[in-house]
Amino acid sequence: MPPRSPLPPSSPRSPSPSSGDAVVAVLRAAGCVFAEDEARLLLAAARTPYELAALVDRRVTGEPLELVLGWAEFAGQRIAVTPGVFVPRRRTEFLVEQALAQAPDASVVVDLCCGSGAVGLALAAALGRVELHAADVDPAAVRCARRNVTAVGGHVHRGDLFEALPGHLLGRVDILAANVPYVPTAEVGLLPAEAREHEPLVALDGGTDGLDVLRRVAAGASRWLTPGGCLLVETSERQARAALDAFTQGGLTARPAVSEELYAVVVIGTRARKGA
Structure with a gap:
């Protein structure tokens, strides 16, 4: 596409x-x-x-x-998309690439703020047999994600970030991918009309500096990650330093990854392994 x-x-x-x-x-x-x-x-x-x-x-x-x-091409997969759902961007394929490089043997994957479920589906397709969970607060996104991830045995949950996840995932997640909204509130009106008029505000507006949701995810991620598990979040170049600080404050070892080709920035946080 x-x-x-x-x-x-x-x-x-x-x-x-x-x-x-x-x-x-x-x-x-x-x-x-x-x-x-x-x-x-x-x-x-x-x-x-x-x-x-x-x-x-x-x-x-x-x-x-x-x-x-009715579909978008993403990471080699055809993703069903429906009205009112965030359309997966090509730059987010970089997040998928980084997750696979960080945890090539992952067995438990969570796609938080999943939208259509594109990230989770792409990870499951690459990893093979995994326990996949996707979650979103938007009911339209949950319905759409079910169309995509149930085909690979995935589970979809509705709720606000970690509140949506089943408790048995605590301390077991190898890859926690969270494509959170990161557009500052004052800049939402500057987005292309396609996004402003056809995609949900909850998937775009990240608060005053664009990092409200990212901070909440970073603060709670370590409880859900297995030792050595990783959290990956997409952000912008100018937000990267503040995002790294949020990861560090959440107890994660953090580093940025940048793709100039895709104009993509991903912050990667890792939970320390036992004894490290």
């Missing part, structure tokens, strides 16, 4: 295109940067000319391509 290409909020409506060239032309006129790639996907998804026109119309009026198609 091509990178997300935001459309202007006043994009023109589709004149019922019926051919590939016509779809490309309509998408390009609407400001879609990856018109050819998106046209190919829309043509493949539509079963009739009427359905194609409806899909194109949804796209040119500003709906994210992933929601129009």
Whole structure:
């Protein structure tokens, strides 16, 4: 799937295109940067000319391509996404890569603030047989995540961060991945319209400095991690130092990982092993 290409909020409506060239032309006129790639996907998804026109119309009026198609490509997996759910970003694949490098033999994985469950599904697909738990406070996200993670034997829970998790996971988690919201409240209005208008605020707004949820996760993670287990959270470059401090205050040994290619920053915290 091509990178997300935001459309202007006043994009023109589709004149019922019926051919590939016509779809490309309509998408390009609407400001879609990856018109050819998106046209190919829309043509493949539509079963009739009427359905194609409806899909194109949804796209040119500003709906994210992933929601129009009903799926997003993430870490080699096709992730079901539904309206009102955060769409997984390509940069978050870096978090998955770092988790696998940190704990290649993980047997218990938790995807906190799971959204669609994309991170948990990607980890389970790479690790093989794992005990996977995903959790989110948003009921729409929980419903969507169930569509994705139950296919690999995963369990989905609804609740506020660790309150959602079953008690038998205490001290057993090898990988705790938390794709928390980290946009400062005052900057939410600066996000692309696709995010502001189609994704839940709870998945975007991280509080005054963007780190409210991250701090809560960092403070509670060590109780859930097994010795040597790791917590991974995505953040921004300018927030990384404060995020590292939060991890350290939570009793974790913390370090940053940076991907310049994906413009991604992940903070990794590890619980000390016994006797270390």
